[in-house]
Amino acid sequence: xxxxxDWMKKYRGKSRLVARxxxxxxxxxxxxxxxxxxxxxxxxxxNTGLVGGGVPVFDEIVISTNNMNxxxxxxPVSGILTCDAGCILEVLxxxxxxxxxxxxxxxxxxxxxxxxxxGNVATNAGGLRLLRYGSLHGTVLGLEAVLPDGTILDNxxxxxxxxxxxxxxxxxxxxxxxxxxxxxxxxxxPPKPKAVNVxxxxxxxxxxxxxxxxxxxxxxxxxxxxFEFWDSDTLKLSKAHxxxxxxxxxxxxxxxxxxxxxxxxxxxxxxxxxxxxxxxxLANEIVKDxxxxxxxxxxxxxxxxxxxxxxxxxKAGAVYKYDISIPLSVFYQLAEDMRNRLQSAGVFGEDNxxxxxxxxxxxxxxxxxxxxxxxxxxxxxxxLIEPFIYEWTEQHNGSISAEHGLGxxxxxxxxxxKSSSMISIMKQIKQSIDPNGIMNxxxxxxxx
Amino acid sequence: xxxxxDWMKKYRGKSRLVARxxxxxxxxxxxxxxxxxxxxxxxxxxNTGLVGGGVPVFDEIVISTNNMNxxxxxxPVSGILTCDAGCILEVLxxxxxxxxxxxxxxxxxxxxxxxxxxGNVATNAGGLRLLRYGSLHGTVLGLEAVLPDGTILDNxxxxxxxxxxxxxxxxxxxxxxxxxxxxxxxxxxPPKPKAVNVxxxxxxxxxxxxxxxxxxxxxxxxxxxxFEFWDSDTLKLSKAHxxxxxxxxxxxxxxxxxxxxxxxxxxxxxxxxxxxxxxxxLANEIVKDxxxxxxxxxxxxxxxxxxxxxxxxxKAGAVYKYDISIPLSVFYQLAEDMRNRLQSAGVFGEDNxxxxxxxxxxxxxxxxxxxxxxxxxxxxxxxLIEPFIYEWTEQHNGSISAEHGLGxxxxxxxxxxKSSSMISIMKQIKQSIDPNGIMNxxxxxxxx
Numbered sequence: 001x002x003x004x005x006d007w008m009k010k011y012r013g014k015s016r017l018v019a020r021x022x023x024x025x026x027x028x029x030x031x032x033x034x035x036x037x038x039x040x041x042x043x044x045x046x047n048t049g050l051v052g053g054g055v056p057v058f059d060e061i062v063i064s065t066n067n068m069n070x071x072x073x074x075x076p077v078s079g080i081l082t083c084d085a086g087c088i089l090e091v092l093x094x095x096x097x098x099x100x101x102x103x104x105x106x107x108x109x110x111x112x113x114x115x116x117x118x119g120n121v122a123t124n125a126g127g128l129r130l131l132r133y134g135s136l137h138g139t140v141l142g143l144e145a146v147l148p149d150g151t152i153l154d155n156x157x158x159x160x161x162x163x164x165x166x167x168x169x170x171x172x173x174x175x176x177x178x179x180x181x182x183x184x185x186x187x188x189x190p191p192k193p194k195a196v197n198v199x200x201x202x203x204x205x206x207x208x209x210x211x212x213x214x215x216x217x218x219x220x221x222x223x224x225x226x227f228e229f230w231d232s233d234t235l236k237l238s239k240a241h242x243x244x245x246x247x248x249x250x251x252x253x254x255x256x257x258x259x260x261x262x263x264x265x266x267x268x269x270x271x272x273x274x275x276x277x278x279x280x281x282l283a284n285e286i287v288k289d290x291x292x293x294x295x296x297x298x299x300x301x302x303x304x305x306x307x308x309x310x311x312x313x314x315k316a317g318a319v320y321k322y323d324i325s326i327p328l329s330v331f332y333q334l335a336e337d338m339r340n341r342l343q344s345a346g347v348f349g350e351d352n353x354x355x356x357x358x359x360x361x362x363x364x365x366x367x368x369x370x371x372x373x374x375x376x377x378x379x380x381x382x383x384l385i386e387p388f389i390y391e392w393t394e395q396h397n398g399s400i401s402a403e404h405g406l407g408x409x410x411x412x413x414x415x416x417x418k419s420s421s422m423i424s425i426m427k428q429i430k431q432s433i434d435p436n437g438i439m440n441x442x443x444x445x446x447x448x
Numbered sequence: 449x450x451x452x453x454d455w456m457k458k459y460r461g462k463s464r465l466v467a468r469x470x471x472x473x474x475x476x477x478x479x480x481x482x483x484x485x486x487x488x489x490x491x492x493x494x495n496t497g498l499v500g501g502g503v504p505v506f507d508e509i510v511i512s513t514n515n516m517n518x519x520x521x522x523x524p525v526s527g528i529l530t531c532d533a534g535c536i537l538e539v540l541x542x543x544x545x546x547x548x549x550x551x552x553x554x555x556x557x558x559x560x561x562x563x564x565x566x567g568n569v570a571t572n573a574g575g576l577r578l579l580r581y582g583s584l585h586g587t588v589l590g591l592e593a594v595l596p597d598g599t600i601l602d603n604x605x606x607x608x609x610x611x612x613x614x615x616x617x618x619x620x621x622x623x624x625x626x627x628x629x630x631x632x633x634x635x636x637x638p639p640k641p642k643a644v645n646v647x648x649x650x651x652x653x654x655x656x657x658x659x660x661x662x663x664x665x666x667x668x669x670x671x672x673x674x675f676e677f678w679d680s681d682t683l684k685l686s687k688a689h690x691x692x693x694x695x696x697x698x699x700x701x702x703x704x705x706x707x708x709x710x711x712x713x714x715x716x717x718x719x720x721x722x723x724x725x726x727x728x729x730l731a732n733e734i735v736k737d738x739x740x741x742x743x744x745x746x747x748x749x750x751x752x753x754x755x756x757x758x759x760x761x762x763k764a765g766a767v768y769k770y771d772i773s774i775p776l777s778v779f780y781q782l783a784e785d786m787r788n789r790l791q792s793a794g795v796f797g798e799d800n801x802x803x804x805x806x807x808x809x810x811x812x813x814x815x816x817x818x819x820x821x822x823x824x825x826x827x828x829x830x831x832l833i834e835p836f837i838y839e840w841t842e843q844h845n846g847s848i849s850a851e852h853g854l855g856x857x858x859x860x861x862x863x864x865x866k867s868s869s870m871i872s873i874m875k876q877i878k879q880s881i882d883p884n885g886i887m888n889x890x891x892x893x894x895x896x
Binding site: 139147273406 | 572602619627665667668717720774848852866867881
């Protein structure tokens with residue numbers, strides 16, 4: 001049963017039952033029954049998660065939102081969209097683009113073609129547009145959700161502002177299916193920019209990556225919509241597993257690459273700002289070389305350099321994916337420390353247990369994706385990486401999960417990012433809302 | 449004792465004890481003692497609230513954050529500020545403006561010279577910049593708070609992204625002191641715009657106000673930073689109680705006025721966009737007349753038209769202040785229906801019980817401030833307004849509190865904006881975190 005396995009084939013359950021309800025009422029009936037009979041359940045959206053949060057661990061019943069995919073309403077004056085939880089992110093984005101005054105979803109991520117908006121909200125997905133449009137805690141205006149006892153929380157507000165009582169929906173944003181099933185989402189969508197452009201820059205030091213970020217805030221300001229980075233090892237890996245035939249526009253090799261995207265309402269003004277930005281970077285020797293897309297095709301090509309990384313990784317072997325928030329001053333040090341550690345242990349190098357340690361991610365948000373490519377998921381390798389990486393992150397005041405969530409992978413490592421009093425109040429809330437513990441067990445909160 | 453009375457002099461308690469702690473630890477000790485002895489407390493910031501949420505009802509102990517006013521840290525690369533809860537909003541804004549690369553607070557409101565950031569967070573304050581920078585649910589990155597039993601929740605994260613566990617701080621944002629005392633705030637601040645300008649427009653119909661809003665999203669887009677409105681009765685009242693000697697720039701009278709603010713990084717580009725916007729409005733006869741500020745003084749003058757309204761009101765008599773979110777299609781109808789209702793009851797008119805019903809507010813956010821000026825707070829008037837206004841709001845799918853909160857004023861009206869299942873889960877959370885009910889009693893959640 002495909003519902004048992006995550007897309008990386010890293011997590012595998014043994015469920016024999018999947019429910020595919022079409023209505024909120026059906027979900028309510030299913031949960032009420034499961035709760036009364038103490039049957040554990042796993043809510044599942046597009047099954048694109050990276051931490052094993054959306055598949056069963058044992059024989060939990062899967063509740064899929066596949067059949068809940070209707071757009072409920074859209075208001076073209078306010079830009080507020082209301083839809084079922086099972087709507088696919090890209091489908092929503094296309095729907096908004098087709099409106100007379102075009103709009104777009106405030107989030108975008110690699111899995112957009114499969115992931116569900118309900119899953120996005122349940123995991124507080126971040127992605128490529130967070131830098132500009134903020135997190136789902138700000139853009140989600142209302143939720144409809146079903147509690148474990150079958151109660152339907154009808155909080156599907158379409159108001160921008162509403163200060164009446166505790167903001168209960170916020171508890172569900174990022175709760176990874178442990179408090180109930182999200183069935184409907186109301187979200188504020190921004191107007192689709194009339195002009196978009198992309199530049200890729202070659203940079204010699206990580207300090208200069210930081211300087212480029214500060215310069216972009218200063219010179220691009222309100223039109224800056226993405227600031228992504230990857231290192232030279234990432235590019236090497238992408239080239240080696242170049243599935244899509246991507247061309248690599250910069251001739252020389254650089255230790256670091258930065259992708260800057262701008263989105264605005266006036267192409268003439270935006271190009272002018274981009275020009276000023278690039279001139280300042282070159283004049284101050286912050287970047288060595290850069291290329292600006294000349295048309296939509298080149299824009300896609302430049303974005304594919306960044307968006308193709310996860311796929312290139314997964315072609316290269318078994319991938320250990322880490323998703324860390326850390327202060328920029330120590331942002332890249334983790335990659336170097338990890339390479340040194342694996343080197344010292346004699347497991348790192350071509351044809352060795354670990355072939356690649358690559359770093360990329362949303363540097364504009366302080367979010368590093370550290371991917372470690374191994375021959376296979378090997379306990380020897382795992383034990384060299386974990387809990388080292390979590391301890392390192394704790395020591396540098398980071399978060400062990402910036403945007404991927406905890407799931408099964410990191411439930412027992414929560415203590416590296418949250419104090420015991422924080423974990424205690426989380427457990428108290430879980431206990432209060434799901435006293436029988438039927439919702440997505442063994443995940444999210446520590447079991448040890 | 450001034451701590452007993454709110455600034456409107458509408459709510460008055462009889463407390464004989466105020467605590468003015470200097471540290472989070474002291475607050476922890478006070479709460480622990482109060483909780484063990486079941487002594488109710490009221491957290492109080494700048495005491496600028498509008499719904500009686502920050503003053504005692506009876507003899508509750510006041511815990512003031514007046515003495516907790518230190519800035520803890522600021523990172524000029526990320527723009528993340530960490531400070532004590534008792535810092536005054538304007539002080540923080542000035543501090544950020546003085547940084548080498550200027551920053552500013554993501555919120556701004558009339559009470560900025562007195563209100564505390566802790567109170568802003570506890571009430572989820574909205575204000576003038578929400579349209580551009582979003583709500584505190586998106587910009588607050590971390591909180592330090594003390595629970596009723598004295599437990600210190602150390603969640604003062606300075607990370608933009610952190611998906612590790614339930615986002616507990618969100619429960620405290622807008623909880624109005626009913627779950628604990630907020631003692632520290634970490635917040636993402638945007639770069640201070642290099643260019644700001646303001647225009648005031650005269651508009652004939654409310655439908656054209658809506659059209660102007662859609663046009664502003666389209667033409668001003670990423671530089672739009674405020675879209676405010678007031679009606680002709682508001683202007684009449686402001687002129688009659690013109691304390692600051694404000695000049696009124698438009699010659700004719702119009703039924704509606706709109707203030708548009710733009711904030712960007714390039715004055716030349718921004719002026720160009722503003723010009724295009726105004727031309728489109730005039731060409732399509734959406735506005736009748738308009739004036740654009742030519743310098744900083746004129747900008748302040750135009751803003752004072754909007755910001756002076758509450759003060760003019762309070763000079764005119766006893767003010768019933770309502771703060772409603774409603775869909776734009778029925779936005780102004782409430783003012784008309786209210787006038788008709790008071791007229792029919794024979795209480796409305798010059799020298800009558802009610803002299804003014806004025807409408808103004810953050811129309812760009814769907815947030816109406818309806819102020820009713822009366823000779824005094826008279827039960828006859830009150831009963832004509834309430835619950836009529838709440839029923840009206842419910843019928844039009846609005847919220848009875850967009851940004852002011854519930855406090856004492858609206859605790860028992862919560863049912864007009866939230867379902868019984870929503871109220872029930874709120875009570876469950878309150879009971880779980882504050883089982884002795886010592887935190888800000890009689891407010892926020894319904895007692896009837």
